Every structure is written in structure tokens, then in C-alpha cells.
Amino acid sequence: MTDALAIRHLSHAYGARKALDDVSFTVAPGSFTVLLGLNGAGKSTLFSLVTRLYAARQGQIEIFGADVMRSPGAALRRLGVVFQARTLDLELSLMQNLVYHAALHGIGPFEARRLGQEALTRAGLAERANDKARALSGGQMRRIEIARALLHKPRLLLLDEPTVGLDIKARADILAHVRGLVRDEGLGVLWTTHLIDEIDPEDQVVILHKGKALATGRAREIVAQSGAAEIGAAFAKITGADVERISA
Numbered sequence: 001m002t003d004a005l006a007i008r009h010l011s012h013a014y015g016a017r018k019a020l021d022d023v024s025f026t027v028a029p030g031s032f033t034v035l036l037g038l039n040g041a042g043k044s045t046l047f048s049l050v051t052r053l054y055a056a057r058q059g060q061i062e063i064f065g066a067d068v069m070r071s072p073g074a075a076l077r078r079l080g081v082v083f084q085a086r087t088l089d090l091e092l093s094l095m096q097n098l099v100y101h102a103a104l105h106g107i108g109p110f111e112a113r114r115l116g117q118e119a120l121t122r123a124g125l126a127e128r129a130n131d132k133a134r135a136l137s138g139g140q141m142r143r144i145e146i147a148r149a150l151l152h153k154p155r156l157l158l159l160d161e162p163t164v165g166l167d168i169k170a171r172a173d174i175l176a177h178v179r180g181l182v183r184d185e186g187l188g189v190l191w192t193t194h195l196i197d198e199i200d201p202e203d204q205v206v207i208l209h210k211g212k213a214l215a216t217g218r219a220r221e222i223v224a225q226s227g228a229a230e231i232g233a234a235f236a237k238i239t240g241a242d243v244e245r246i247s248a
């Protein structure tokens, strides 16, 4: 089966500082893969390379077999992204936010409204179509951003620390929502976080530390191989970093 995302020997430096150093891992279609790393691990750099904000000069990135450098159109069509920073226009209605985004993907106004309605329903906010984004809670805004990222029906969704700034309940809701999309719609998801409590034992995990992928595999396998009792202790053992910083 073709990987939803394949990262091979990816490196990136800002001047002399290496932000990513020979990173390789894959995300299978219909899987929930967690990219776990502390601040500065290189997660945002990786996102910038996958989305072509930066050109990948060393290594290869493929989305469903399409190389992002050589076939950007085919690769990016299958990709949806939720960035860490909030990106809704607060003065526009939810539907307007969705329709304008659809236009960026070349979707006409009629189809955009249909997809927008579908997206709002999926986000559980169908009744709020005409409310301004400003009126939403942080968790609801995230749901709309996720729905918007899925408007063009990508098969791979990247989320960069999507629960940052949310309270415990909203965090759990967003996590459950995205896990539901993986389960029910077969979406491939790469979820970056610095919080171990967002990881299930069966999740695929990539531990990124100081630009290096130090461990990849199922969470329970990484725990077993490290000889630790749970994933937090395994992370601390593998990276030598302080476990406090990855606890919620």
C-alpha cells in the first residue's frame, strides 16, 4: 500500500543550525501518527517542508507517492493542514471562512456552499453557519479549521500542535474528533504534540528530538523496547529530556 506520507532522509538547516537531521518515517493511510517532540525539536520545520513553504534540499517527501518537489500539484491536492496559529478571519461568518478557502482550491461558489454546509455539519456547528468566527470558543474554532482543511477532500491531514491553548475538555474533544475521522473516513493523520497524554498505546509515534527521529513505531512497542513503564518515561529515557515538560 502506498504511504499517505513518506519522509526519507530529510535534513534542513537555518544557516549553521541543523533543525532536521536525516529524518525518515512514514504515515500509513487511515492511521493516527503522533510526532512527539519538545519545543525546538523541529516539528514546525518539518511542516514547512511538507507544505513547501521551504524547499526541501536534502531528502525526499512523498504524499501518496507524489513527490512534493517534482509533482507539487498532485502531492498538495491530497494534503490538508491545520497550522498552530489561529487562521480564521474573525470578522467573517463560518460559512464565509469556508467558502473563501474553497475558492483558493478552485472550487466554485455553489459547490463551495454545499461543501461548507457538509463541513459545518461534520464539525457539529451546522446551526452556526452565519455567526462570526469571533463568537466561537477556542475548541470550536479549531473544529472549523479542521473542517476547512478537509474541504477539498484530502486523504492526509497534518495538524501542528492543534490543542495548544485549549482547556482540558476542548483538547479531549478535538482529539476524539480527529481520531473519529481516522476511524470513520480512513484519513491519514500526522498529529504533532509535546504532550504524552494525547498518545494511545496503539498509535504510531515518531519521537523527534533536536532534529533527529530517535524512535518510530507503535507507542506500546517503543515503551517495551525502552524498558520503561510508560511512554513518558520512555521519552525521557530515549531523549534524556525532562519528563515534566511533556506532561499535561
Ligand SMILES: Nc1ncnc2c1ncn2[C@@H]1O[C@H](COP(=O)(O)OP(=O)(O)OP(=O)(O)O)[C@@H](O)[C@H]1O
Pocket (backbone or CB within 6 Å): 014, 017, 018, 019, 037, 038, 039, 040, 041, 042, 043, 044, 045, 046
Ligand atoms: N526561521 C528560523 N531561523 C533560524 N532558526 C530557526 C528558524 N526556525 C526554527 N529555527 C530553529 O530550528 C530548530 C527547530 O525549530 P522548530 O520551530 O522547527 O521546532 P518545533 O519542534 O516546531 O518547536 P516549536 O513548537 O517551539 O515551534 C530550533 O532550534 C529553532 O530555534
